[in-house]
């Protein structure tokens with residue numbers, strides 16, 4: 427505990443010294459601090475993660491946010507590593523390590539609170555979550571994943587104090603343990619500081635630093651409240667290119683809140699080739715794009731303020747269960763792709779797709795005998811194969827259709 431107090435004190439000094447004036451510069455300052463090699467990839471339970479937590483708490487203090495927990499800006503929980511990467515059981519022979527969410531509150535005296543969240547942990551030196559072919563222990567800085575989301579939180583922590591947002595209170599939470607399995611958000615959802623009934627909705631920012639003109643912004647979870655789609659559309663006055671998905675369940679922290687019956691949205695600028703690799707660095711962040719995301723989010727919050735409540739609804743994906751599959755092509759799908767098939771957004775080294783000669787931009791339209799019309803069809807086709815199976819894969823590359831042999 428002493429050590430943490432010390433780190434917190436250092437972080438306050440740093441944060442006060444480097445506070446810049448405009449938003450883009452502030453995004454850059456936060457991301458460069460969090461994604462610096464010195465923090466060694468902010469793996470849950472490490473000193474790097476503790477420094478990141480201290481930095482975020484210092485920013486909250488600097489911005490005048492109130493504390494709502496007995497532990498000041500922190501909410502601590504114990505993290506126990508799993509027995510092995512494939513086990514759901516934790517190793518009880520080793521002592522757990524302390525992990526912490528960081529929380530700050532903006533009290534506008536409203537009865538309703540909006541939860542704004544982003545995870546600050548990343549993969550440390552790689553480990554099981556890494557997609558880097560050479561497992562050589564390089565630092566995974568996680569600038570987009572998810573220093574970008576934390577920078578967005580810090581921006582909103584300042585912005586949402588203004589009178590025009592006074593219709594709700596805001597609980598700003600930076601989660602730990604996301605990469606280990608949504609641990610921090612799960613802990614908060616089960617041990618809430620504010621009663622869930624008073625939480626109007628939750629917004630999650632996970633990877634918002636790579637906006638591009640062709641991909642635009644992806645908003646997941648629009649099916650979790652009947653009002654979301656209209657509200658998002660009328661807020662999009664700058665005509666940001668948007669792709670939306672319905673489901674409240676996804677591989678990030680909003681899932682923990684959706685499962686407590688709260689409307690959620692997850693903002694995401696898309697997967698890329700540096701995802702979960704040492705090359706996810708701050709020099710690749712689109713800071714102007716982050717400002718566009720921020721402006722849209724602020725407008726959504728303002729418009730949601732005009733409604734007393736949002737009507738939570740369960741999303742359909744969850745009823746039609748996702749097919750189970752044990753093999754993959756080793757690609758990053760383009761979730762923003764709206765056409766027929768599954769468009770490849772990135773190829774993972776040394777995996778079946780790369781070995782078969784597939785390329786970024788290829789659209790997979792058939793696997794073996796199974797035609798693929800989209801993401802769901804892609805997962806269904808994968809579920810028909812086992813490790814070691816050989817089959818053919820048909821892709822569209824430009825105007826050409828190419829067929830290759832592939833082995834899982």
Ligand SMILES: [Zn+2]
Nearest residue numbers: 571572632633
């Ligand atoms: Zn993430």
